[in-house]
Amino acid sequence: MTDKAVFLCFCLLLKKGVIGDTDEVKSVSVTEGDSVSLNTDVKVQREEQILWMFGPQNTRIADIHRQNIYIDATNTIFGDRLQMDNQTGSLTVRNIRCEHTGLYKLQIISSRGTEEKLFNISIYARLPAPVITRDSSQCSSGSSTSNCSLLCSVVNVSAVTLSWYKGNSLLSSISVSDLSISLSLPLEVEYQENNIYSCVINNPITNQTQHNINITQLCQPCAGLDNRSKHMMPKALIAIITIIAVLLACIAAVVGLRKKKVYESGRRGDLC
Numbered sequence: 001m002t003d004k005a006v007f008l009c010f011c012l013l014l015k016k017g018v019i020g021d022t023d024e025v026k027s028v029s030v031t032e033g034d035s036v037s038l039n040t041d042v043k044v045q046r047e048e049q050i051l052w053m054f055g056p057q058n059t060r061i062a063d064i065h066r067q068n069i070y071i072d073a074t075n076t077i078f079g080d081r082l083q084m085d086n087q088t089g090s091l092t093v094r095n096i097r098c099e100h101t102g103l104y105k106l107q108i109i110s111s112r113g114t115e116e117k118l119f120n121i122s123i124y125a126r127l128p129a130p131v132i133t134r135d136s137s138q139c140s141s142g143s144s145t146s147n148c149s150l151l152c153s154v155v156n157v158s159a160v161t162l163s164w165y166k167g168n169s170l171l172s173s174i175s176v177s178d179l180s181i182s183l184s185l186p187l188e189v190e191y192q193e194n195n196i197y198s199c200v201i202n203n204p205i206t207n208q209t210q211h212n213i214n215i216t217q218l219c220q221p222c223a224g225l226d227n228r229s230k231h232m233m234p235k236a237l238i239a240i241i242t243i244i245a246v247l248l249a250c251i252a253a254v255v256g257l258r259k260k261k262v263y264e265s266g267r268r269g270d271l272c
């Protein structure tokens with residue numbers, strides 16, 4: 001009889017405040033702008049209090065007690081982004097931003113004690129689609145005319161890898177961890193190739209692919225490009241010369257008009 005009582009007491013002691021397994025941190029990765037739900041995996045009991053805290057100061061951001069939901073509307077970091085499920089106490093952060101990165105602590109407080117869980121939210125930027133361009137600097141250098149070099153580029157990225165694929169096989173890749181204003185990866189192809197190339201940008205949680213790159217369309221012969229640039233220059237020159245000629249004509253006309261005004265008063269010009 002006393003043995004049983006001691007055992008029961010021991011169990012209660014064990015349960016009271018010791019249920020919490022704070023060492024367990026659940027990692028959650030989200031793309032900026034998405035919504036994320038942190039699940040309590042419980043059904044809220046009437047006498048329980050469910051408390052959510054955020055950041056190094058364990059700032060209380062939301063709780064539910066006696067079925068009353070409280071969300072700290074004055075919290076400037078979250079604004080109106082927080083939502084709490086009244087059945088489970090699960091917390092949803094809508095339209096998540098970088099400043100919501102960090103540790104979220106869940107406390108389930110009941111007569112049995114306090115249970116704790118930690119969620120570590122990492123937020124990744126939305127990935128831009130890679131842009132494929134012809135690297136025509138190779139044309140002006142002249143030498144190789146059988147190859148065409150393409151550039152796969154993205155701007156303003158961090159913690160990403162950029163890769164060229166031929167079919168399903170990886171040809172090359174480049175990675176950055178810090179913010180990179182512009183990231184490019186070149187690819188040499190031959191004109192009139194029939195292979196299917198794609199350029200992929202990815203971070204640990206998602207990717208964006210530029211499929212079906214049309215080599216024939218992108219890789220026009222260098223000669224074609226040269227002709228165009230050669231014709232561009234004279235056109236610009238002709239335009240400038242025309243403008244100068246018109247200006248000179250105007251000046252001449254004005255000067256002429258003044259002279260005429262002096263000698264033939266009352267006569268008006270119709271130029272300028």
Ligand SMILES: *[C@@H]1O[C@H](CO)[C@@H](O)[C@H](O)[C@H]1NC(C)=O
Pocket residue numbers: 067086087
């Ligand atoms: C819980 O939320 C649902 C909708 O989100 C609502 O219909 C219901 O009335 C709420 N229950 C309580 C007890 O507030």
Ligand SMILES: *[C@@H]1O[C@H](CO)[C@@H](O)[C@H](O)[C@H]1NC(C)=O
Pocket residue numbers: 025103120121122
């Ligand atoms: C949270 O995750 C980040 C990386 O995603 C890591 O650097 C950090 O140490 C983690 N924090 C905890 C407390 O696990």
Ligand SMILES: *[C@@H]1O[C@H](CO)[C@@H](O)[C@H](O)[C@H]1NC(C)=O
Pocket residue numbers: 155156
């Ligand atoms: C890249 O980031 C800089 C600074 O954050 C910003 O001024 C610029 O507009 C961004 N460029 C693009 C294409 O998003």
Ligand SMILES: *[C@@H]1O[C@H](CO)[C@@H](O)[C@H](O)[C@H]1NC(C)=O
Pocket residue numbers: 144146147188189190
């Ligand atoms: C042309 O591209 C092929 C790969 O497509 C490469 O093996 C070769 O070295 C390139 N030639 C020149 C002159 O760059």
Ligand SMILES: *[C@@H]1O[C@H](CO)[C@@H](O)[C@H](O)[C@H]1NC(C)=O
Pocket residue numbers: 200202206207208
């Ligand atoms: C890109 O993501 C999709 C799932 O969203 C995945 O099926 C595919 O394998 C990924 N591609 C690469 C190259 O990582």
Ligand SMILES: *[C@@H]1O[C@H](CO)[C@@H](O)[C@H](O)[C@H]1NC(C)=O
Pocket residue numbers: 214215216217
């Ligand atoms: C690639 O572009 C060329 C020229 O614009 C076009 O004739 C050809 O049909 C395109 N090929 C594919 C596979 O779209």
Ligand SMILES: *[C@@H]1O[C@H](CO)[C@@H](O)[C@H](O)[C@H]1NC(C)=O
Pocket residue numbers: 223224227
């Ligand atoms: C480029 O110009 C040369 C002569 O200067 C001409 O023979 C050739 O056909 C032109 N190429 C294109 C693509 O117009």
